[in-house]
Amino acid sequence: xxxxxxxxxxxxxxxxxxxxxxxxxxxxxxxxxxxxxxxxxxxxxxxxxxxxxxxxxxxxxxxxxxxxxxxxxxxxxxxxxxxxxxxxxxxxxxxxxxxxxxxxxxxxxxxxxxxxxxxxxxxxxxxxxxxxxxxxxxxxxxxxxxxxxxxxxxxxxxxxxxxxxxxxxxxxxxxxxxxxxxxxxxxxxxxxxxxxxxxxxxxxxxxxxxxxxxxxxxxxxxxxxxxxxxxxxxxxxxxxxxxxxxxxxxxxxxxxxxxxxxxxxxxxxxxxxxxxxxxxxxxxxxxxxxxxxxxxxxxxxxxxxxxxxxxxxxxxxxxxxxxxxxxxxxxxxxxxxxxxxxxxxxxxxxxxxxxxxxxxxxxxxxxxxxxxxxxxxxxxxxxxxxxxxxxxxxxxxxxxxxxxxxxxxxxxxxxxxxxxxxxxxxxxxxxxxxxxxxxxxxxxxxxxxxxxxxxxxxxxxxxxxxxxxxxxxxxxxxxxxxxxxxxxxxxxxxxxxxxxxxxxxxxxxxxxxxxxxxxxxxxxxxxxxxxxxxxxxxxxxxxxxxxxxxxxxxxxxxxxxxxxxxxxxxxxxxxxxxxxxxxxxxxxxxxxxxxxxxxxxxxxxxxxxxxxxxxxxxxxxxxxxxxxxxxxxxxxxx
Amino acid sequence: xxxxxxxxxxxxxxxxxxxxxxxxxxxxxxxxxxxxxxxxxxxxxxxxxxxxxxxxxxxxxxxxxxxxxxxxxxxxxxxxxxxxxxxxxxxxxxxxxxxxxxxxxxxxxxxxxxxxxxxxxxxxxxxxxxxxxxxxxxxx
Numbered sequence: 001x002x003x004x005x006x007x008x009x010x011x012x013x014x015x016x017x018x019x020x021x022x023x024x025x026x027x028x029x030x031x032x033x034x035x036x037x038x039x040x041x042x043x044x045x046x047x048x049x050x051x052x053x054x055x056x057x058x059x060x061x062x063x064x065x066x067x068x069x070x071x072x073x074x075x076x077x078x079x080x081x082x083x084x085x086x087x088x089x090x091x092x093x094x095x096x097x098x099x100x101x102x103x104x105x106x107x108x109x110x111x112x113x114x115x116x117x118x119x120x121x122x123x124x125x126x127x128x129x130x131x132x133x134x135x136x137x138x139x140x141x142x143x144x145x146x147x148x149x150x151x152x153x154x155x156x157x158x159x160x161x162x163x164x165x166x167x168x169x170x171x172x173x174x175x176x177x178x179x180x181x182x183x184x185x186x187x188x189x190x191x192x193x194x195x196x197x198x199x200x201x202x203x204x205x206x207x208x209x210x211x212x213x214x215x216x217x218x219x220x221x222x223x224x225x226x227x228x229x230x231x232x233x234x235x236x237x238x239x240x241x242x243x244x245x246x247x248x249x250x251x252x253x254x255x256x257x258x259x260x261x262x263x264x265x266x267x268x269x270x271x272x273x274x275x276x277x278x279x280x281x282x283x284x285x286x287x288x289x290x291x292x293x294x295x296x297x298x299x300x301x302x303x304x305x306x307x308x309x310x311x312x313x314x315x316x317x318x319x320x321x322x323x324x325x326x327x328x329x330x331x332x333x334x335x336x337x338x339x340x341x342x343x344x345x346x347x348x349x350x351x352x353x354x355x356x357x358x359x360x361x362x363x364x365x366x367x368x369x370x371x372x373x374x375x376x377x378x379x380x381x382x383x384x385x386x387x388x389x390x391x392x393x394x395x396x397x398x399x400x401x402x403x404x405x406x407x408x409x410x411x412x413x414x415x416x417x418x419x420x421x422x423x424x425x426x427x428x429x430x431x432x433x434x435x436x437x438x439x440x441x442x443x444x445x446x447x448x449x450x451x452x453x454x455x456x457x458x459x460x461x462x463x464x465x466x467x468x469x470x471x472x473x474x475x476x477x478x479x480x481x482x483x484x485x486x487x488x489x490x491x492x493x494x495x496x497x498x499x500x501x502x503x504x505x506x507x508x509x510x511x512x513x514x515x516x517x518x519x520x521x522x523x524x525x526x527x528x529x530x531x532x533x534x535x536x537x538x539x540x541x542x543x544x545x546x547x548x549x550x551x552x553x554x555x556x557x558x559x560x561x562x563x564x565x566x567x568x569x570x571x572x573x574x575x576x577x578x579x580x581x582x583x584x585x586x587x588x589x590x591x592x593x594x595x596x597x598x599x600x601x602x603x604x605x606x607x608x609x610x611x612x613x614x615x616x617x618x619x620x621x622x623x624x625x626x627x628x629x630x631x632x633x634x635x636x637x638x
Numbered sequence: 639x640x641x642x643x644x645x646x647x648x649x650x651x652x653x654x655x656x657x658x659x660x661x662x663x664x665x666x667x668x669x670x671x672x673x674x675x676x677x678x679x680x681x682x683x684x685x686x687x688x689x690x691x692x693x694x695x696x697x698x699x700x701x702x703x704x705x706x707x708x709x710x711x712x713x714x715x716x717x718x719x720x721x722x723x724x725x726x727x728x729x730x731x732x733x734x735x736x737x738x739x740x741x742x743x744x745x746x747x748x749x750x751x752x753x754x755x756x757x758x759x760x761x762x763x764x765x766x767x768x769x770x771x772x773x774x775x776x777x778x
Binding site for chain 1 (some may be wrong): 657661664669731732746749768771772775
């Protein structure tokens with residue numbers, strides 16, 4: 001970073017560090033908020049390595065979208081795919097092979113049945129109805145997730161007994177972006193509710209390939225409602241909108257039309273017994289999407305039976321309907337020094353292309369359009385003594401595929417040890433898990449090749465030690481992960497990798513709560529990758545981290561954060577400076593100024609497309625992953 | 639053995655909850671000492687969800703009936719016996735505070751944060767003078 005940028009960073013961080021005469025009652029109330037925020041999360045400490053963004057954190061950051069938090073998670077390089085959707089696994093031509101992040105809103109997994117990727121759905125959608133966020137790393141326990149993943153992000157919605165208010169908010173940002181919401185949430189005598197509406201028009205930084213504008217703009221309208229009492233909770237969500245899909249499928253990156261309209265509707269009913277040992281839930285979601293593309297070059301080709309044996313197309317219409325339904329039953333049994341959780345889950349996925357028109361050809365419906373998953377799991381905690389817990393869990397899954405796609409069985413198991421005193425905490429886990437191919441991979445493999453795809457396997461050994469001293473918390477995490485039979489696309493079909501990549505990861509974290517000042521968080525991580533002898537670029541190293549400062553002075557709240565990521569031996573490096581200042585005019589009205597990627601120096605991605613007819617490779621260099629954006633907003637409580 | 643399980647659960651899960659309880663007691667203690675100007679104030683807390691463990695301190699003695707209390711912390715005034723409704727009452731729900739003419743103040747959650755308010759009318763009627771650090775919590 002240059003001198004000017006370094007000065008800007010230092011100024012933003014240290015200008016807010018004025019000492020403030022905070023009355024004792026003010027301090028006690030802020031401590032009450034902080035401790036209450038954290039006490040909501042402690043019960044699941046045994047489920048994995050936990051990162052928490054409390055309500056206070058989210059409010060001070062004025063978080064607009066989930067990607068702002070994912071950027072802070074160690075070992076993850078946030079990215080966007082060629083359709084402009086959030087995708088940390090993006091690699092050219094490797095669509096939807098595997099998503100290692102699963103997203104939940106309360107107990108509902110947000111997943112697109114076809115792509116298997118919920119992060120694409122939610123990465124850039126509003127979060128105004130979210131109270132706090134828990135991120136579980138290191139292959140969390142089965143209590144939390146149905147399908148195996150490496151990272152689970154749980155978004156918890158606002159609750160009536162902590163809201164008791166109505167709020168209207170609106171904000172404007174660079175390039176004509178607007179975001180407006182209203183919500184009402186209250187606790188009544190016997191029940192509480194939340195009702196939330198949002199309308200967002202997100203105008204992204206355009207990217208140009210010669211004269212072609214590649215847009216990632218998104219427009220969405222979101223309704224979320226829930227009502228709950230001591231035993232039952234009912235949730236409802238409707239989202240509709242459209243998005244411009246950046247590069248799309250165009251061979252020369254010359255799209256003239258590239259847009260997806262979508263509708264998402266979800267409802268769920270959740271039951272919990274009075275003593276919380278028995279839980280049941282049933283939910284259903286449907287997603288309609290219509291993607292229209294036209295390229296001034298070509299989009300693809302269809303094999304035909306007459307010379308030249310292929311037909312090029314420049315237009316495409318895809319109408320996809322996806323249905324998803326889950327049923328979940330779990331029972332917790334406590335006896336002597338033991339707690340056993342038994343769970344049974346059923347999942348139904350359906351994905352039907354109502355229309356798949358390539359050029360002038362309406363493609364026939366594929367016989368593969370449904371997947372059922374049944375899961376049985378056991379999660380046991382044995383209390384060795386007052387400080388130590390031994391955990392063990394096993395999950396059995398059966399995937400019932402349709403058409404000519406074969407069924408899969410999957411087994412996952414986890415052993416763990418947890419040691420906890422007031423000052424020291426140790427968590428260690430050993431994990432083995434099967435990860436089946438996504439429906440997207442199975443669908444296209446079914447068209448492209450008669451060859452079978454094996455499921456992927458993950459073996460993970462990890463340990464974290466935490467040291468707490470008064471208001472200072474340090475933690476050090478180390479892990480080694482093996483990925484066997486990783487799936488990739490070789491240009492003609494999907495295959496399993498012969499090599500077994502190994503990932504070694506280290507992370508150091510410190511959270512320092514300073515009385516009458518606020519909080520400072522620091523994280524540094526390293527990921528060392530051995531991609532196997534058949535990979536010419538075998539060894540890779542990436543490191544990153546962030547420094548964040550949260551504090552309040554009088555009526556002002558400040559949030560400043562500098563994230564960085566460096567890929568050794570490449571130009572893939574970036575520094576992302578985010579800053580938010582909130583002014584609380586009175587109890588009911590506040591204004592804020594929020595800046596994202598202020599230095600315009602965050603990570604960039606290079607995209608490319610290959611034209612098989614002309615053999616020309618078209619490259620888009622240095623596309624900003626994070627837009628540089630400034631928001632001005634207002635919130636009014638009434 | 640079951641006692642061991644209960645102790646383990648309390649230690650493992652509630653370490654932060656006990657810190658939380660201490661902070662709530664300290665908040666009540668601060669409020670009580672500025673309102674009552676007494677060395678030790680008797681407090682009755684009927685809202686069990688708000689405060690689970692009532693541990694006496696130098697400034698506060700927790701009592702078991704509202705009749706014995708100087709200050710009452712409750713969810714809703716309408717649930718109190720009539721003879722207690724003239725005492726200094728802090729509601730733990732904003733709706734209860736707003737509905738009542740006699741509530742002195744409230745400590746409640748709103749917009750994800752704990753809030754504190756005191757009724758200007760009650761302060762004036764009782765001739766109480768709050769220190770500067772509490773003035774911003776007066777509900778005009």
